Amino acid sequence: MRQPWRVAIVGGGITGLAAAVRLADRAPAGTEVTVYEQSGVLGGKLRxxxxxxxxxxxxxxxxxxxxxxxxxSAAVTLVRRLGLAGxxxxxxxGQAALVVDGGLRPVPGGTLVGVPGDLAKVTTVAEPAADADRDAGRPLLAPDADVSVGALVRARFGDAVVDRLVDPMLGGVYAGRADDLSLAATMPALARAARVEHTLLGAVRAAQAAAPRAPGEPVFGTLAGGLSRLVEAAAVAGGATIRRTAAVRELTPTATGWRLTVGPTRDPELVDADAVLLAVPARPAARLLAGVADLAGAAATVGALDxxxxxxxxxxxxxxxxxxxxxxxxxxxxxxxxxxxxxxxxxxxxxxxxxxxxxxxxxxxxxxxxxxxxxxxxxxxxxxxxxxxxxxxxxxxxxxxxxxxxxxxxxxQYTPGHLDRVAAVRAALRGAHPTLALAGAGYDGVGIPVCVRSGATAAEEIITALGGSA
CATH class of the missing domain: 3.90.660.20 (Protoporphyrinogen oxidase, mitochondrial; domain 2)
Structure with a gap:
């Protein structure tokens, strides 16, 4: 592989910027990284x-x-890396409420994204089904199974717990419905426990015990001055060339890597790179993948994400x-x-x-x-x-x-089976084009920590594909 490496990152949200920081830290000296952002603003949903x-x-x-x-979390690690931890x-x-029958009631404690670990604590907002969470002598989920959150919780705790507690909690994060969202994608800790435990109460308690939280320990954080400071600091620390209002319209494999078609149709710019990291939502990623002859199946799978x-x-x-x-x-x-x-x-x-x-x-x-x-x-x-x-x-x-x-x-909107579909797409990319990687919320989950980790992981994959770190 030629030196220095040339890496193109498509997407200037926090995922792409976190990938640039990881490349700055781990790729060989002299690596040339360029971030292409279609809009004029970096940071994506951080503004x-x-x-x-x-x-x-x-x-x-x-x-x-x-x-x-x-x-x-990966977000805290990045904040620390950027010198902003202070x-x-x-x-x-910290206390939030639920709207129930037109009035406000405190959100019950002791739940895992609304799924209770103690049924007695949620009776103020929802009456659980009686005796439905029985031990049938086997784990709730088979080793490779996935279900919707709503299907599992309705069967075990009843409709009221889903409609009044779990659904609004998930809706606040994903703007989706519990009956449509994948358990494995949205609540991975509970999914892991459900493959061992025989009851949902047991699975919630096991998931909570696996990551205990000290009393009073803060769950959330932000930055004084706003989260755009995280974006600005990551853009600087990544050391990448930032190209704003630069839409990548086509991706073509070459003998040594990739050729990107950038800019307007009437006056395109052709850019060569050794590796490409796609840190954009699923639909624009699918359009770029569809232009690669042997990735039509992967493109269709990615593009189906709603x-x-x-x-x-x-x-x-x-x-x-x-x-x-x-x-x-x-x-x-x-x-x-x-x-x-x-x-x-x-x-x-x-x-x-x-x-x-x-x-x-x-x-x-x-x-x-x-x-x-x-x-x-x-x-x-x-x-x-x-x-x-x-x-x-x-x-x-x-x-x-x-x-x-x-x-x-x-x-x-991660429907059941989402993680398996993403794994299959990434396996196809590694097999045919290891210098092409996908990262971002569309594949790995929502939230700043997940996006930061996704970008950093994809950067490591690029480094490995190109020959290893410095």
Whole structure:
């Protein structure tokens, strides 16, 4: 392989930037890395903005502090690598609520993404089915099986636990429905335990015991000054050449690697690279894979992944009467447009305003309900204000400012068997084109830590394919 290596990263979200940092740390000196970002903005769904004179997140607001095995999450490791660990802040208020029968009830403790490890603790929001979680003398799941979260939990704990607790918890993360989402992809720790344990209660408790959390240990963190600081620092530390507004339209194998067609159709730029890392959503990745003759099957599999669209509506409210909560989740059975809300300046104490102005953010849009988003920003903001007032039981003051951020096709929907399909695609790539790698939320899961780990892992695969690290 020629030296220095030339690596192209397609996608300038946190996945692609994390891959660039890993290449900077592990690839031989002189490796030339270029990041191609179709838009003019790096960071993907990480975007810090300003509203009413204060910072607010228009995308992801935080990251998990620990990984599912109990160690430091990949996001924290990256933050530490970038010298920003001293700027990690945690929520000041951790208690959230569920909307049940039109009112707010505290989210029960002791659950695993809403799946209870103690049925007595969830009776305030949902009455579990009686005696359904019996030991049948075998593990809940066969070694290679996958089911939807809803199917497993309904069979063991009943409809109410799914509809009022599990579904809104998963919906807050994926904007999808528990009955459609893969257990193995969305709750891997529970899936592993279910392949050993004979009851769902036993599986939840085993998963929790495998990664115990000390009392008071923070679950989430963010960065003072906003998550765009993580994006900016990763772009610098990666040392890559950043090409904004540079759409990669075609990918062609060559005798020594790859040729990328970049830019407009009328005036394309041809760029050669030794390896390519695709850190873009499934559909644009599938379009690029489809241009490679022996990857048509992989392209079809990748392109079949569907996504949910959401909108984040942030209202700046003058001295509203808000409960001492971080926010609330809304079961779909409540019939509201809002599926979740965060009391931003309550949850994050470092953002509290001396003038009493509160930032309240609502998430709107569930998978399959995209029509609900086909209204103007003004109408969407008015609907959110109206529903928040209804849930809180008091009219909220008129906002002094508002912002609507639409994320079209942003949240992957992992149906059962997703992990096996991704593994098959990656096996096809390794067999035919080992210098081509896939990374990102579409394949490995949502959340900043998962995306960071996915990018770093793909970078390691590229390094191995090209001949090893320095």
């Amino acid at each position: 810090t903005g300003e509203l009413a004179g204060g910072p607010v997140e228009f995308g992801a607001e935080s990251f998990l502090m620990r990984d599912p095995a109990g160690g430091e 700027d990690i802040v945690h929520p000041s208020v 996504y949910a669209s959401v909108a984040l509506v942030t209202l700046a409210l003058p001295r509203p009467e808000l409960p001492a909560l971080s926010g609330f989740l809304v079961p779909a059975t409540e019939g509201l447009l809002v599926k979740a809300s965060t009391f931003f300046t309550t949850k994050w104490g470092h953002l509290a305003r001396p003038d009493g102005l509160a930032l309240v953010r609502a998430s709107v849009g569930r998978y399959g309900e995209e029509a609900s988003l086909q209204v103007t920003d003004d109408d969407l903001a008015e609907a959110v204000h109206r529903e928040l007032s209804k849930v809180l039981g008091t009219p909220l003051p008129a906002p002094v400012a508002r912002h609507v951020q639409r994320w079209g096709g942003s949240l992957p």
